[in-house]
Amino acid sequence: MLELLQYSFMQRALMAGAIVGILCPLIGIFLVLRRMSLIGDSLSHVALSGVAAGIVSGLYPLTTALAFSVLAALCIEALRKRYTEYAELALAIILSAGIGIAVVLISWAKSINIDLFGYLFGNILTVRPTDMWLISVLGIFIIGFVRLLYKELFFIAFDEEGAGIAGIPVRGINLFFIVFIAMTITLSMRIVGALLVSSLMVIPVAASLQIAKSFKQAVVLSVIFAEISVILGIIVSYYLELASGGTIVLLSVLLLLSVITIKNILHWFLLQSRQ
Amino acid sequence: MVELVEVKNVSFGYDGNLVLDNINLIVYEGDYIGVVGPNGSGKSTLIKIMLNILKPSKGSVKLLGRDINRFNEWEQIGYVRQKATSFNTGFPATVEEIVSANLYPRIGLFKPIRAEHREQVYKALGIVKMDSYGRRLIGNLSGGQQQRVFIARALVNSPRILFLDEPTVGIDLNSQREFYHLMERLNTEFSITIVMVSHDIGVITEKVNRIACMGDKKLICHKSDSRPQISDLLKKVYGDKMNLLIHHH
Numbered sequence: 001m002l003e004l005l006q007y008s009f010m011q012r013a014l015m016a017g018a019i020v021g022i023l024c025p026l027i028g029i030f031l032v033l034r035r036m037s038l039i040g041d042s043l044s045h046v047a048l049s050g051v052a053a054g055i056v057s058g059l060y061p062l063t064t065a066l067a068f069s070v071l072a073a074l075c076i077e078a079l080r081k082r083y084t085e086y087a088e089l090a091l092a093i094i095l096s097a098g099i100g101i102a103v104v105l106i107s108w109a110k111s112i113n114i115d116l117f118g119y120l121f122g123n124i125l126t127v128r129p130t131d132m133w134l135i136s137v138l139g140i141f142i143i144g145f146v147r148l149l150y151k152e153l154f155f156i157a158f159d160e161e162g163a164g165i166a167g168i169p170v171r172g173i174n175l176f177f178i179v180f181i182a183m184t185i186t187l188s189m190r191i192v193g194a195l196l197v198s199s200l201m202v203i204p205v206a207a208s209l210q211i212a213k214s215f216k217q218a219v220v221l222s223v224i225f226a227e228i229s230v231i232l233g234i235i236v237s238y239y240l241e242l243a244s245g246g247t248i249v250l251l252s253v254l255l256l257l258s259v260i261t262i263k264n265i266l267h268w269f270l271l272q273s274r275q
Numbered sequence: 276m277v278e279l280v281e282v283k284n285v286s287f288g289y290d291g292n293l294v295l296d297n298i299n300l301i302v303y304e305g306d307y308i309g310v311v312g313p314n315g316s317g318k319s320t321l322i323k324i325m326l327n328i329l330k331p332s333k334g335s336v337k338l339l340g341r342d343i344n345r346f347n348e349w350e351q352i353g354y355v356r357q358k359a360t361s362f363n364t365g366f367p368a369t370v371e372e373i374v375s376a377n378l379y380p381r382i383g384l385f386k387p388i389r390a391e392h393r394e395q396v397y398k399a400l401g402i403v404k405m406d407s408y409g410r411r412l413i414g415n416l417s418g419g420q421q422q423r424v425f426i427a428r429a430l431v432n433s434p435r436i437l438f439l440d441e442p443t444v445g446i447d448l449n450s451q452r453e454f455y456h457l458m459e460r461l462n463t464e465f466s467i468t469i470v471m472v473s474h475d476i477g478v479i480t481e482k483v484n485r486i487a488c489m490g491d492k493k494l495i496c497h498k499s500d501s502r503p504q505i506s507d508l509l510k511k512v513y514g515d516k517m518n519l520l521i522h523h524h
Contacts, residue, residue, distance in 0.1 A: 033363070033366060035363075148384070148385040149384065149385070151375075151376070151379045151382070151388065152379055152384065154368075154372070154376065155376040155379055157366075158362070158366055158368060158373065158376065159362065159376075161328065161356060162354070162356065162376075162377075162428075163376070164328070165326055165327075165328065165349065165352070165354050166349055166350075166376070166377050166379070166380050167347070167349035167350070167380035168379060168380055208367075209365065209367055212367040213367075213369070213410075213412060214367065214368065214369045214372060214410075214412070215366075215367055215368045215369070215372050216372075217367070218367040
């Protein structure tokens with residue numbers, strides 16, 4: 001087990017994974033409770049087109065992905081204002097545009113397919129030192145900022161109109177938040193892959209909602225479930241030579257099913273003891 | 276008498292359809308006003324304009340003597356919105372977390388909740404007799420209990436004026452009786468001015484000290500000192516077939 005830590009690529013993967021394991025559920029819980037889960041899918045497709053653009057142009061792909069997804073996040077916010085009655089339309093428009101650009105760029109430069117595979121499904125072997133530093137620095141920055149805006153984000157998630165009347169700067173915080181979503185998706189792509197990143201934002205949260213007795217507990221449990229999935233997923237994918245993204249997401253699904261099963265068994269025992 | 280809200284020559288329309296036409300209303304400190312009127316008469320729209328959620332197409336609104344666009348003392352205002360209890364019941368928040376939320380603007384960005392804030396939360400919960408429910412999940416409470424929590428949230432900053440939009444919808448009769456008793460206490464014991472939109476004309480004319488009837492895009496205010504006068508007023512708004520039946524909760 002300890003031999004794993006001797007490899008520098010594993011050290012980088014575990015370090016970046018630990019950050020992603022906090023980042024994804026921390027952002028994800030607000031997305032789930034605001035019924036905005038689909039935004040993760042939309043932005044991850046745009047981030048993929050950013051990766052393709054980076055590879056084609058010879059720029060660092062994670063930076064171009066970051067620029068593309070932040071720009072798309074701002075477009076979503078603008079479109080949501082235009083289509084107030086059909087907020088999900090904004091997500092569908094951006095998702096389609098993201099796939100369109102990605103497919104055009106991939107078909108334009110066919111040789112990039114192998115590199116893209118890692119970004120699509122996650123690959124711990126390809127986490128470079130630059131990736132790790134970018135994930136660590138930006139990840140810690142986002143975690144810190146969400147911690148500082150925690151109570152305001154909670155209020156907006158529960159009652160956006162009430163938060164505005166109470167004097168919370170809802171529009172400004174929403175803008176920051178959507179940029180954080182875009183950054184989280186891009187940073188997590190290296191570990192879980194563009195196609196699976198939204199799963200890591202949603203599934204650990206779904207598991208925590210089954211048992212949490214307060215919002216604070218829901219946040220802590222989501223992070224614990226995500227960390228278990230990511231760290232265990234990286235280790236299992238190394239030994240079994242699997243794609244890290246798929247392994248991590250499958251482990252988080254397994255955790256969710258275990259939580260539901262244990263909860264149901266306990267509930268059954270409780271009912272039996274009352275009879 | 277101190278004017279807490281002044282609505283002056285306010286008109287408002289949705290997509291070109293006029294909903295409010297040249298409304299004038301003054302809410303004085305200590306008032307307990309009931310805003311009544313038929314469905315779609317613009318009662319909720321009027322409250323939303325008073326709270327700057329909607330902008331009037333014409334006219335002006337003053338809150339606590341200041342133009343609403345420059346008003347920033349929102350902690351002085353409490354608001355329980357329409358269907359407050361029809362939130363996502365799966366939301367994993369405790370009663371304490373929900374009531375604390377209205378303190379956040381006062382605590383300020385980036386600052387944590389301290390012990391004195393918790394005291395304020397439990398004081399507000401005590402007023403609505405929900406202080407023993409602080410650790411319970413909001414989704415696990417009954418409709419009446421949830422409503423009391425939302426009133427506590429509106430009270431946590433010790434506001435001077437409380438706005439309530441259709442607060443008795445979906446609440447059982449017992450809870451409604453307790454609710455009106457609580458409103459009377461807030462108005463008399465805690466000197467909170469109350470503006471309440473309600474469809475429950477019979478009860479509201481019994482409880483409030485001023486009534487504002489809305490109909491045909493206009494608003495008619497009247498002191499509720501004489502029952503026959505209110506009855507005439509309501510006939511004007513709802514039509515001649517309207518009879519006021521008072522039932523006591």
